[in-house]
Amino acid sequence: MPLRHDQVRRTPDRLKDRPTWLLSRAHARSVAILHAGFEAGGNGLRGYHYRLLAALEQFGPASQADLGRDTGIDRSDVTAALLLLEGRGLVERRVDPDHKRRNIVTLTTAGQDALRALDDVLDGIQREVLAPLSAAEQRQLVALLARVAEG
Amino acid sequence: MPLRHDQVRRTPDRLKDRPTWLLSRAHARSVAILHAGFEAGGNGLRGYHYRLLAALEQFGPASQADLGRDTGIDRSDVTAALLLLEGRGLVERRVDPDHKRRNIVTLTTAGQDALRALDDVLDGIQREVLAPLSAAEQRQLVALLARVAEG
DNA sequence: ACTCCTTTGTTGGCGTCGCCAATGTTGATG
DNA sequence: CATCAACATTGGCGACGCCAACAAAGGAGT
Numbered sequence: 438m439p440l441r442h443d444q445v446r447r448t449p450d451r452l453k454d455r456p457t458w459l460l461s462r463a464h465a466r467s468v469a470i471l472h473a474g475f476e477a478g479g480n481g482l483r484g485y486h487y488r489l490l491a492a493l494e495q496f497g498p499a500s501q502a503d504l505g506r507d508t509g510i511d512r513s514d515v516t517a518a519l520l521l522l523e524g525r526g527l528v529e530r531r532v533d534p535d536h537k538r539r540n541i542v543t544l545t546t547a548g549q550d551a552l553r554a555l556d557d558v559l560d561g562i563q564r565e566v567l568a569p570l571s572a573a574e575q576r577q578l579v580a581l582l583a584r585v586a587e588g
Numbered sequence: 589m590p591l592r593h594d595q596v597r598r599t600p601d602r603l604k605d606r607p608t609w610l611l612s613r614a615h616a617r618s619v620a621i622l623h624a625g626f627e628a629g630g631n632g633l634r635g636y637h638y639r640l641l642a643a644l645e646q647f648g649p650a651s652q653a654d655l656g657r658d659t660g661i662d663r664s665d666v667t668a669a670l671l672l673l674e675g676r677g678l679v680e681r682r683v684d685p686d687h688k689r690r691n692i693v694t695l696t697t698a699g700q701d702a703l704r705a706l707d708d709v710l711d712g713i714q715r716e717v718l719a720p721l722s723a724a725e726q727r728q729l730v731a732l733l734a735r736v737a738e739g
Numbered sequence: 740a741c742t743c744c745t746t747t748g749t750t751g752g753c754g755t756c757g758c759c760a761a762t763g764t765t766g767a768t769g
Numbered sequence: 770c771a772t773c774a775a776c777a778t779t780g781g782c783g784a785c786g787c788c789a790a791c792a793a794a795g796g797a798g799t
Contacts, residue, residue: 447658449642451707456714456730457618462737464615465757467608468784483784491600502747507598511787516749538747538794556602563607569735578736579607581729584720586613616786619755634755653776662758667778689765689776 460585467566474565478558480551485510485518487559490527490552493544500539527551611736618717629709631702636661636669638710641678641703644695651690678702 452458475483488508493499496507505515519542522528527548533539544552567575603609626634639659644650647658656666670693673679678699684690695703718726 447647448660449639449646449658451642451646451710452639452659454730455710456718456726456733457622457710459730459733459737460611460615460618460717461756463733464611466737466739467611468757471608472784485785488600488603491602495600495602496598500747507600508603509599510785512748513750513788514786536747536795540748559602559606559608566611566736567607569739570732574732575607577728578732579605579610581721581725581732582607582610582614585717585729586610586617588617588720612785619786623755636756651776652778661756663777664759664779665757687766687776689763691777 470562470565474558474562479555482521482551482555485514486522486527487552487555489515489518489522490544490548490555493528493542494549494552498541498543500533500536501542502539504542522548525551621713621716625709625713630706633672633702633706634669636665637673637678638703638706640666640669640673641695641699641706644679644693645700645703649692649694651684651687652693653690655693673699676702 471484485508488510489504492504492507499507501515501519502512504510504519505512508515510518519528519530523530525547526545529543529545530540531543533541567578570578622635636659639661640655643655643658650658652666652670653663655661655670656663659666661669670679670681674681676698677696680694680696681691682694684692718729721729
């Protein structure tokens with residue numbers, strides 16, 4: 438069996454046609470573009486932070502546990518992410534007077550501004566990720582992905 | 589603004605329709621199913637190991653650098669993954685006599701068997717991941733994902 | 740009132756995947 | 770012969786997901 442340095446990039450057949458592989462590759466590309474976008478215009482915020490800001494903006498003040506449930510983020514990770522958001526003044530935390538064990542998290546004006554800025558970044562990223570597809574195909578993909586994601 | 593414990597799981601609108609979000613969710617589900625499958629029938633091997641075995645089986649013995657290129661795995665991660673594969677006797681490493689800095693990695697018979705076993709596991713996983721879709725839709729999704737993955 | 744169970748926030752840890760830098764060797768190229 | 774590139778290895782980092790243990794607090798049932 439001959440060796441094969443000096444050859445072009447290949448992908449084993451076992452991988453390249455498997456849906457899970459394609460899903461993984463597509464996701465990897467999406468993540469790379471997301472990362473670059475957040476790097477450039479995200480001001481150090483990451484996916485977790487955006488999810489939390491989005492939930493706060495839409496649903497209003499909430500406890501950390503509820504935030505975790507709405508965003509699919511583990512309670513412990515919510516704590517860490519909020520620490521950063523609070524440090525930047527994008528969010529405020531205070532103890533719920535009725536439930537002293539509960540923190541009520543509120544979006545600040547600065548937080549709203551940051552969310553809007555991220556929205557723009559995100560929109561650009563969507564366009565870049567879906568660029569290989571026509572508008573109709575993009576809609577198809579979104580519909581199919583939604584069902585696969587749901588299970 | 590009223591609080592909202594005791595409510596059902598919701599997802600912020602900002603997230604739930606974005607292609608990158610759906611891609612991420614679909615990928616997450618795929619990964620969860622993959623993880624469960626490897627847990628059950630993967631004998632402690634993970635994605636990296638399968639990729640490496642697949643490349644070796646199809647393309648024959650190769651240097652670690654070539655393996656990395658074929659599988660999209662970083663050289664440093666190839667080293668670590670091979671360490672485990674070698675420890676299990678699924679792979680053999682020897683120095684290339686013509687290039688003493690190069691290791692030639694060879695798939696053993698046990699490695700081939702392990703690969704076959706993983707193939708079956710993987711096939712089952714594909715079916716589970718794509719279960720929400722009809723056969724025609726599955727083909728559509730695969731075609732679209734391939735293009736998105738490619739960029 | 741008292742016990743039991745659950746929720747909440749926090750800390751700390753683990754695993755996967757992807758990536759990058761530095762290093763010592765070695766081969767190839769000028 | 771000097772330089773440069775490739776190779777394998779080590780070690781580290783970041784994002785994301787997840788889990789266990791914990792103390793504080795509340796709720797339910799007796």
